Amino acid sequence: MKKFILLGCGLLWLTAVSAQGGKWQNLFNGKDLKGWKQLNGKAIYTAKNGEIVGTTVLSEPNSFLATEKDYGDFIFEVEYKLDKDFNSGIQFRSQSKPEYQNGRVYGYQMEVDPSPRRWSGGVYEEGRRGWLYPLELNPGAQHAYKANAWNKYRIECRGSEIRTFINGISASHVIDNELPSGFIALQVHGIGKKQEDAGKNIRWRNIRIIENPAASQYSPYDTVYVVNNIPNTLSEQEKRQGIRLLWDGSTTKGWRGAYKQAFPEKGWNITDGTLNVEPSSGAESTNGGDIVSDEEFSAFSLEFDFKLTEGANSGVKYFVTESEGNKGSAIGLEYQVLDDEKHPDAKLGAAGNRKIGSLYDLIPAYKLYASHKKVGEWNHGRVVVYPDNRVEHWMNGHKVVSYVRGDNIYKALVARSKYEKIPNFGMAEKGHILLQDHGNAVSYRSIKIKSLK
Template identity: 85%
Template sequence: MKKYILLGCGLLWMSASFAQNGKWQNLFNGKDLKGWKQLNGKATYEVKNGEIIGTTVIAEPNSFLATEKNYGDFIFEVEYKLDKDFNSGIQFRSQSKSDYQNGRVFGYQMEVDPSERRWSGGVYEEGRRGWLYPLDLNPVAQKAYKANTWNKYRIECRGPEIRTFINGVPAAHVIDPELPSGFIALQVHGIGKKQEDVGKTIRWKNIRIIENPAASQYSPYDDVYVVNNIPNTLSEQEKRQGIRLLWDGSTTKGWRGAHKPAFPAKGWEIKDGVLSVAPSDGKESTNGGDIVTDEEFAAFDLEFDFQLTEGANSGVKYFVTESENNTGSAIGLEFQVLDDDKHPDAKLGAAGNRKLGSLYDLIPAYKFGNSHKKIGEWNHGRVVVYPDNRVEHWLNGHKVVSYVRGDNIFKALVARSKFEKIPNFGLAPKGHILLQDHGNAVNYRSVKIKILK
């Protein structure tokens, strides 16, 4: 039985059984498929020359050769080779249950993706949430996959912490408590009815595992970006990277009302680790009003989770100075938070520059297949401002906006926007972070920041 313990802002993991240092065990005997079972699709799996060979077949769903045993905390390694480019993956901590889509496999997957996007090594949740760690979050690892030869994958699971490595290069780092254990499986991806993809193969060899490793057997911490899905917490690697909670998850400490000396007496609620804008009349700052950080920031990496209700509008602003003496919401560069389908603001502006993730009224956000969650689900936003004034907006692991604060393109965009008459709009050397009250119910949590130098 595993137990996860939170101490302050840090995340620790413990096991009820204190195992000795683990030893490598072979999961494949090199001769047959003893200890494995096939699930879902009917791709073929066979053993030749000490390798497992999976071959695509037409009109079948994804196929999985799964271990009969489940694994919780472990270090896993495998080598694989594609004969021709196609998608695949290694399932881990995965499940197949009769009461979930007739036994459809779901669970974590270390991606095999030789396409132009180069996401091999990223973490995908098969059958449920989709991408947890698209590899755009770690450009260095996008270069690690080797075409037309053997690649070595390593997966490390310790409590809710998941780390992947491709050919020795750290790839993904996820903190996620959803699936504490499950089987490991080798995927042959479905090819639909594409006759040209029939007979493509993937080969696996040197499949081995350490169960319940000692702490010393896990890889040292590195500088890879961490996706932490446990609300209002910091993992050990995040703390080492200088990330801190900008909102502590339970109090108003560090925040006040915009243009006010204290936190608003109404219009905002803190409950169960969530900071909520109360619904009112749908107008800017007429109820509780915006809230801002006590601190000002220049170059930073800001992260936040947000949850929209139907038809809601809000925003996360940065470089807010409170010096414009305007009415309504305080002025600043804005990461737009909006229900694009139901709020009328999505149809205003130009080219979609008031939609979710956009630099409000200036630059529209790119929309990716997995970049927008359904209303009521939690989204992850991120704003990165580099010391050289490059700025990025990220939405659910996808970079959706990129610009340079203060360059000629930026100035031209401002001149054509609602901010044209505001002197030096968005160009302050530092400013507050702001969460907007636009009169709609919106929830925030896991607000974090790292100072960049």
């Protein structure tokens, strides 16, 4: 009995220590680079006056000064200052393995980007997927970086949750489980053969970390937009923001066939958390037909992942009323889902307004670098309809279409489109969300919605 009590007390003591969380530890002793190792490029790193100084070198790839130790859950802080406004970053949960591109560093990076686009504080995955959180998603943080001054970076990692802060301002919020742990590294970005950038410095100081923090040591949740890369899930911050799953990831609940009372008996399947259009003739709604949400929406933020097969065509429509009684696909404003390279529809319409991400047959999507993933990879689509009728299409974190529903420009575009004879096209007060069956194999997942007021 006494042993049991002692064990119980011990467990209570351990719980109390855990609840207190960790303490700040310095990762730099202020004198030398003990505990750090250099990877990839040959930029020069030195310890001087209580700072780590990185110096650019011509014709070298990205260089990284990495911790010898890996970190999983932590809070990390550092201050940095640029000699000149060029690109850099802080790697975290990163890796370097001989079997991956001869040891190339890959992993999450909190971006240092003082260029005119102002993406400092965003999250980029070095060496693999590229941008996970371009700061276009959070315009409020785009002016947090201070030129010619010391800037304070903070990174919080807790399980799959990643948050970044620049000078006390919340910058990005990512949910991702690809890299649960890894080293932290200070980047000196390659400058190629730019003589004017040679010999320039990046300086870091006050480099510290808390390992395995208590929940109370992490920053409180806020209103920053969340990029959630774990399929069909909601993070705590998304829930607090009123976002919910429009498709539950496993059943047909909440959806039915367009112009029908029930979900189609053929033409669609649910496999491993994906909602799939089955291939048929390549024609509109001749197999299972379109499906629509049971609910109708007016102002909203809709998100969805989609994956194309070669030559495939589909679409996500909104403000679908099913009132037209037409044959083929139900009528609505359409976020185009298309293989631009292999499907002939991409060459029709005007100025590319039938290509992927476009407001179909009305407004072409602006194609940004890396905004479109390859066929066979998952793309993230987003449609935002504001209460004042402003509408945006987003793809993989980039805004690609912007318009005002019902203004004179919109009316002129409709008058020159295939919808010219449909009264008040796209102007319903509310409507269903629709996923289109165009007879090609296309997959959807992570369909979420938030009503806007």
